Amino acid sequence: MLLDRQAIGDLALGAAFLGSGGGGDPYYATLLAEAELERRGPFEVIGLDALADDALVVPCGWIGAPTVSVEKLPNGREAIDGLRRLEEIMGRRIDAVIPIEIGGSNGLAPLFAAARLGIPVLDCDGMGRAFPESQMAIFNIRGLSACPSILTDASGSLSLIETDDNLAHERLARALSVAVGGIAHLVEYPLTGREAKDHAIHGTITAARDVGAAIRTARGRSEDPFAAMFAALEATGLYPHAGVLFDGKITDIERETKDGFSVGRVVFESFDGASRMELDFQNENLMARRDGAVVAMVPDILTVMDRETADSITTERLKYGQRAKVVGAAAPAILREERALEFVGPRAFGYAQDYIPIEEIGAWLKP
Amino acid sequence: MLLDRQAIGDLALGAAFLGSGGGGDPYYATLLAEAELERRGPFEVIGLDALADDALVVPCGWIGAPTVSVEKLPNGREAIDGLRRLEEIMGRRIDAVIPIEIGGSNGLAPLFAAARLGIPVLDCDGMGRAFPESQMAIFNIRGLSACPSILTDASGSLSLIETDDNLAHERLARALSVAVGGIAHLVEYPLTGREAKDHAIHGTITAARDVGAAIRTARGRSEDPFAAMFAALEATGLYPHAGVLFDGKITDIERETKDGFSVGRVVFESFDGASRMELDFQNENLMARRDGAVVAMVPDILTVMDRETADSITTERLKYGQRAKVVGAAAPAILREERALEFVGPRAFGYAQDYIPIEEIGAWLKP
Incomplete structure (x- = not known):
């Protein structure tokens, strides 16, 4: 699969949604990708089947507080310097890279480094969304070393x-x-x-692109981008349930950059003032309560989106007065297994709450 | 030079003084050294002249808050694991190690690792005392890379x-x-x-041992250990002025473990209640004020010592009620150069104060 300019735009739209508010706003990564496209042509993404079992595959991405990434620009060599040094240490060439998380700018970030190294990106990732901490990757859940x-x-x-x-x-990094x-x-x-074949979450780059394409196409036809996105999410087979959990405006936002994360809480009120939603975040949105009742929680996806355009609003971009829909989607099944929930379920984030799948709660707003 | 059990004890006594309150209490390092002596015999310390110009020489020591080191024991492999890995990276064997700082337990720490690697320790160090931060080493002052x-x-x-x-x-470490x-x-x-020959502070292991031997000998003869120590310090040629700056008891101590350091302030009162001293520390003692007037400051050495035994009391061991002398000594000349003072003078520690040599202030108590 070759990703051209339109596909990059679609991937950015879809990755922003799958980021669950985190992974960094893909805007800057999109600009970088477009510039790289001009220089080298389309990006190569291949399926895992094409890969030899003894290949060396390396996940990569950005770590830190997205609030900082908005202001502190990269030098453009970080990824390539890290990958080249790993090649020295491992004494061999890297055969392919993958996004450590498909969500946000990290869904796009490996494309440039791969292009410069002349190697492909694999159509998969390590989280199926974005999570704030390194040990939340499926590779840790499956017992592999970071x-x-x-x-x-x-x-x-x-x-x-x-x-x-x-x-x-994670602590050291x-x-x-x-x-x-x-x-x-x-x-x-x-x-x-x-290991990549056995443990990575397959097809997530394609999934993100398809979700983005659905939003773009619906916009072009002046159709409802949310309905198009929900259909596309279900069609991926990875995110089988999705819907709107709230529709309103932001009336309060607390956010600080703390211990290397952007953490806080955002409050929404419905336009008739009758209903209210609170969303906690640590880089990513973690837990949604509507009128006091939990309606969705990690590892399910929770993204704030502009209610007109269906642009995802990452947690560092949340502002008082924004008119938004809060959208939820079921996480990939692999993240809902018992062993996975130890690392990415609500208790892993300090909530005294067992995981309840979003579709079991079923608190969707009627379309 | 071979360091036997007595020499190790002397080195520990002398290094504790040169630590200026920091570098970690040498007690635990002394126990380790004694155990290692039983296994392998005396430690080998050689002069820098014996070294080839193209040798690989590696400074090492412990970094962190001494308050923590008192409670969190090492696994015993830290130094050797680090040194062996450096050998892999440099693609050659290490020819000798040196203490990054002669002060405190770090003056002894390289002995075990060297013994296990079968290589000598060089009779020198990188600070001529102890300092809290890595860039305060003479090697940084002279423009070499950490x-x-x-x-x-x-x-x-x-x-x-x-x-x-x-x-x-320093920030990363x-x-x-x-x-x-x-x-x-x-x-x-x-x-x-x-580089070691040109920039390390020569003779400091010998100096620390001689200072410790003087204290031990004076104790054995029931002579004044302070007077013996001052004579020994002057005889080293490295620490040409030394004396008592205060004699009294600790009446107040503030200390916290913060940002990886043990920081605080200790207050002394004279036995007649007429005089008072305040000592600031960041791992090491930095600045002494007596009755409001500055009497000594970094990079000169400032150590609190038991007023009877002349045992040095490191900053993490300071306690209310201790009866102590505060002793000052001139730092090695190399640390008083203009370029050095940028890194180890009072302004480098945030004081709005130019450096004044301790002997120029001349605020010694009369013996």
């Missing part, structure tokens, strides 16, 4: 991390990301081709 | 840092030391033999 991992930043520093403990790895100013590039969970 | 550096911790994690900016290196629990081992500023 290390050796390499963190690089805009100043040109490079840090290699080696530990058997993926939680310690997070501390470094804070020390370099709040945002850094991370190459982690180096995989064999076999 | 990287590649390797940080290891008791859990077995290992991080390699590469950056051209030694201040960024400090962030990692906090993330691993407050204390870690750091291998940094890999040097050629020539």
Whole structure:
């Protein structure tokens, strides 16, 4: 599959939704991708079947607070420096890269580095959405090591991390990301081709592109972009339930950049003032309560979208007065397994709450 | 020179004084050294003249808050793991190690690792005392790079840092030391033999041992250990002025573990209640004010010592009611050069104060 300019735009739209508010606003990554397209032509994305079992596959993406990424620009060499150094350490070439998370700008970020290394991106990712912490990747859930991992930043520093403990790895990488100013590039969970085939979440780049294409097409035809997006999500087979959980305007927002994350809470009120929604976030939206009752929670996807255009509004872009729909979607089944919920379920984020699938709660607004 | 059990005890006594309150209490390092002596015999310390110009010389020591080091024990492999990994990265064997700082437990720490690697320790160090931050080493002052550096911790994690900016290196290493629990081992500023000869502070292991031997000998003869120590300091040629700045008891102590350091202030009162001293510290004692007037400051050495035994009391061991002398000593001349004072003078620690040598202030108590 080759991604041209339109496909990049679609991927950015879809990844922004799958980011569940996080992963970074894809706007800057889209500009970079368009510039790279001019230089080198379309990006190559291949299926996992094309990969040898002994291939070296490397997930990568940005770590830090999206609030910082909006203001602190990269030097453009972070990903490639990290990947090249990993090649030195592993003593071999990298055969393909994958987004550590499909959500937000991290769904696009590996495309440039891959293009520059002359290698493809695989049609998969490590989270099926975006999550704030490294150990929330499916590769950790399945018992693979994050290390050796390499963190690089805009100043040109490079840090290699080696530990058997993926939680310690997250702590170390997070501390470094804070020390370099709040945002850094991370190459982690180096995989064999076999491990990528067995554990990565397949088809998510295609899925994100399809979701974005549905929104774009509906807009072009002046149809409802939300309805088109829900149909596209279901058609992916990965996100089988989706719908609107709230429709209103933002009446309150608390947000701080803390311990390397953007954390806070946003409050919505319906236009008739009769209903209210609260959404907690740690980079990503985690938990939605409507009139006091929980209506959706991690790992299900929760994204705030402009109610007219269906543009996703990442957590660092939330503003008082925005008129928005809060959209929920079922997470890929792989993230709802018992072992996965230990790392990405509500208790992993400190909630005294068992996971209830979004479609079981069934608190969709009527279309 | 071979260091036997008595010499290790002397080195610990002398290093504790030269630590200026920091570098960690040498008690635990002394126990480790004694155990290692039983296994392998005396430690080998050689002069820099014996070294080839193209040798690989590696400073090392512990980074973090001494308050933590008192409670969080090492796994015993940190130094050796870091040094061996550096050998892999540099593609050659390390010929000798040196203490990054002669002060406190860091003056002894490299002995075990060197013994296990079967290589000598050089009779020198990188600070001539102890300082809280990595860029305060003479090697940074002289423009050498801290990287590649390797940080290891008791859990077995290992991080390699590469950056051209030694201040960024300190930030990264400090962030990692906090993330691993407050204390870690750091291998940094890999040097050629020539660089070690040109820039290290020569003779400081011998100096620390001589200072400790003087205290021990005076105690054995029931002579004044302070007078013996001052004579020994002057005889080293490195610390040409020394004396007592205060004699009294601790009446107040504020101390917190913050941003990877032990920081605070200790207040002394004379026994007649007529005089008072305040001592600020950041791991090490930085600035002494007696009755409101500055009497000594970094980079000169400022150590609180038990007024009977002349045992040095590191900043993490200061307690209300301790009866102590505050002793000052001139720093090695190399630390008083203009370029050095940018990194280790009072302004480098946030004081709006130019450096005044301790002997110029001349506020010694009469013996």
